[in-house]
Amino acid sequence: MAVLKTLDHSLNGGLWLDGHKAISLIQGIQNWPTPSQVMLPLLDKNGARRALVSVGERVKAGQCVAICDGIAGSALHAPYAGTVRQITTLPNAQMVIDMHLSPSSEPCTLLEASTLLQRIDAAGIVGMGGAGFATARKLGQPVETLIINAAECEPYITCDEALLREYAAEVVEGAKLAQTAVGAKRLIIGIENNKTEAIEALKQHDGFELIAVPPKYPSGGERQLIELLLGVRLSPGQRPVEQGLAVINVHTAYAINNANDGRPLTQRVVTITGSAVATPANYWLPIGLPVKVVLNTLGIAANARVRLGGAMMGRPTDPNLAVIGKTSNCLLIETPVDSTPVSPCIRCGVCEPVCPEGLLPAQMHFATQPFARDMLERYHLSACIECACCDHVCPSAIPLAMQFGLAKQQLNTLKQAERSAQRAGERHSAREARLERLAAEKKARMEAKKAALKKRTAK
Amino acid sequence: MIAILFALVLGLGLTWLLNQATRWFAVDGDPIVEQLDAVLPQTQCGQCNYPGCRPYAEAIAKGEAGINQCPPGGEAGIQALADIMGVEPEPLNPENGTETPAVVALIIEEDCIGCTKCIQACPVDAIMGAAKHMHTVIEPACTGCELCIAPCPVDCIELIPVSKRVALWPS
Numbered sequence: 001m002a003v004l005k006t007l008d009h010s011l012n013g014g015l016w017l018d019g020h021k022a023i024s025l026i027q028g029i030q031n032w033p034t035p036s037q038v039m040l041p042l043l044d045k046n047g048a049r050r051a052l053v054s055v056g057e058r059v060k061a062g063q064c065v066a067i068c069d070g071i072a073g074s075a076l077h078a079p080y081a082g083t084v085r086q087i088t089t090l091p092n093a094q095m096v097i098d099m100h101l102s103p104s105s106e107p108c109t110l111l112e113a114s115t116l117l118q119r120i121d122a123a124g125i126v127g128m129g130g131a132g133f134a135t136a137r138k139l140g141q142p143v144e145t146l147i148i149n150a151a152e153c154e155p156y157i158t159c160d161e162a163l164l165r166e167y168a169a170e171v172v173e174g175a176k177l178a179q180t181a182v183g184a185k186r187l188i189i190g191i192e193n194n195k196t197e198a199i200e201a202l203k204q205h206d207g208f209e210l211i212a213v214p215p216k217y218p219s220g221g222e223r224q225l226i227e228l229l230l231g232v233r234l235s236p237g238q239r240p241v242e243q244g245l246a247v248i249n250v251h252t253a254y255a256i257n258n259a260n261d262g263r264p265l266t267q268r269v270v271t272i273t274g275s276a277v278a279t280p281a282n283y284w285l286p287i288g289l290p291v292k293v294v295l296n297t298l299g300i301a302a303n304a305r306v307r308l309g310g311a312m313m314g315r316p317t318d319p320n321l322a323v324i325g326k327t328s329n330c331l332l333i334e335t336p337v338d339s340t341p342v343s344p345c346i347r348c349g350v351c352e353p354v355c356p357e358g359l360l361p362a363q364m365h366f367a368t369q370p371f372a373r374d375m376l377e378r379y380h381l382s383a384c385i386e387c388a389c390c391d392h393v394c395p396s397a398i399p400l401a402m403q404f405g406l407a408k409q410q411l412n413t414l415k416q417a418e419r420s421a422q423r424a425g426e427r428h429s430a431r432e433a434r435l436e437r438l439a440a441e442k443k444a445r446m447e448a449k450k451a452a453l454k455k456r457t458a459k
Numbered sequence: 460m461i462a463i464l465f466a467l468v469l470g471l472g473l474t475w476l477l478n479q480a481t482r483w484f485a486v487d488g489d490p491i492v493e494q495l496d497a498v499l500p501q502t503q504c505g506q507c508n509y510p511g512c513r514p515y516a517e518a519i520a521k522g523e524a525g526i527n528q529c530p531p532g533g534e535a536g537i538q539a540l541a542d543i544m545g546v547e548p549e550p551l552n553p554e555n556g557t558e559t560p561a562v563v564a565l566i567i568e569e570d571c572i573g574c575t576k577c578i579q580a581c582p583v584d585a586i587m588g589a590a591k592h593m594h595t596v597i598e599p600a601c602t603g604c605e606l607c608i609a610p611c612p613v614d615c616i617e618l619i620p621v622s623k624r625v626a627l628w629p630s
Contacts, residue, residue, distance in 0.1 A: 417500075424583050430584070431584050
């Protein structure tokens with residue numbers, strides 16, 4: 001029996017938001033009917049994948065169809081048996097393996113790997129809370145403390161809570177496996193104190209510390225949760241591993257337990273909710289399920305606005321192009337409403353106390369319009385976690401988090417260009433030095449030969 | 460008398476100190492050249508009529524070259540050079556070329572005869588290969604300077620746009 005410890009202090013900044021969570025938790029996790037098609041994306045923000053299958057090839061359920069050569073990416077597996085129809089590029093430049101599914105009685109292909117980390121890698125497990133970074137890589141670095149992030153703080157999302165209510169034993173088992181993999185002395189599960197049923201389910205197990213935090217958004221942000229649980233504030237750009245910490249999501253822990261039994265990551269719990277959904281609930285959706293299939297199956301009007309993710313950090317998505325990915329925790333589908341028109345910033349400053357990272361969103365806003373690199377660096381743009389608390393309180397309805405996201409990307413592109421220019425400069429000077437050295441060596445050789453010849457002729 | 464002597468000694472002493480200070484705090488090379496070289500794109504393409512980015516930076520510092528001779532750097536590059544030199548930015552000199560999207564070289568491997576001419580032309584050692592063996596471009600190291608195009612006797616080198624980076628946010 002784990003003992004619950006309740007924290008009474010909440011994080012700096014952030015917002016007390018209406019959760020809208022109860023509606024999607026009335027029913028347990030629902031199964032989704034086997035679709036006739038899945039589209040597995042070959043590109044995500046953590047790297048490009050290489051397809052291992054060819055068009056027309058028959059694929060078994062659980063078979064690996066694509067691998068990533070980069071360090072942060074993950075492998076992809078077929079959720080069901082089927083045939084590869086085409087490997088194509090979508091209008092948003094996303095390359096996908098388009099699979100036509102057909103029922104098959106063949107059992108799911110199991111992973112073949114000897115160590116736990118290899119199994120996690122082969123199962124294609126990534127951080128399922130949103131980062132999407134390869135878990136095998138994260139767990140490859142030894143740390144002192146492993147934190148399981150069950151503080152699902154964003155409004156509407158309930159997939160982790162639903163998973164804990166029904167599969168607490170599997171999650172705890174996965175967490176302990178991860179703890180063994182990183183050699184952590186402490187295992188902490190951080191959960192919000194309003195998830196009472198999930199807390200009760202976790203209390204039935206032991207071998208970890210169970211700490212409840214106040215349900216203030218964004219308590220479940222990696223940096224925020226670390227500060228709440230351990231009082232350690234990471235400096236901007238510092239990764240948890242540098243402080244001997246690792247944080248993994250509840251669903252990731254569940255997937256690790258599955259991978260240990262040889263099952264690859266081919267499905268996940270997704271909350272389908274919002275004003276356009278008749279019966280909001282959590283569903284087991286296969287990875288690669290097109291979002292338009294979800295809308296059709298649930299009979300949702302085609303003009304509904306779809307966000308992949310929650311109300312705060314979710315991204316407006318074109319349902320005709322999007323597919324369910326490993327990090328898709330929620331589909332927030334709402335009937336279209338007239339949005340508040342954006343007005344200019346009045347410098348009221350309400351965005352500043354709500355920023356959990358202690359940044360100055362208004363100042364950063366002026367530095368993004370137009371893009372002023374030195375200003376953005378001075379205001380620590382890269383420390384922005386894009387939690388959108390500033391958006392929520394802005395009386396001018398400025399999409400601040402989106403602007404910061406774009407500016408971060410622009411800044412990264414510039415830095416990348418600078419790094420490659422520097423490398424090119426280094427290669428050029430190395431080449432010049434080599435050519436000079438070779439010319440000097442050649443000259444020395446010629447002179448030595450001449451001298452030797454002179455000596456011989458003199459004899 | 461004492462006052463004059465005092466002023467003389469003080470003057471001589473300070474002169475010596477100043478003289479020594481220039482030696483103690485001397486900087487190797489020209490710091491302006493370093494700064495200019497740092498903002499140049501390092502493509503080493505020679506479109507500025509100088510054999511590489513550093514020689515061009517040296518020429519700007521000496522006042523021999525204008526700041527508007529670098530097509531790969533483009534408008535942003537000219538602005539950066541103008542800021543360092545404390546002059547007004549001017550439009551790119553069309554005689555040096557035009558600002559074009561970034562490209563990398565690609566060797567069509569079936570057509571390559573292994574003559575090594577492109578390897579000798581590449582200013583950043585971004586082509587691998589040996590005589591009578593196929594050559595290939597190391598993509599991350601290629602600056603798209605186009606210097607390998609002309610020497611190729613079988614025209615097997617193409618320029619392709621730099622592969623698009625993964626967009627993290629829908630546009």
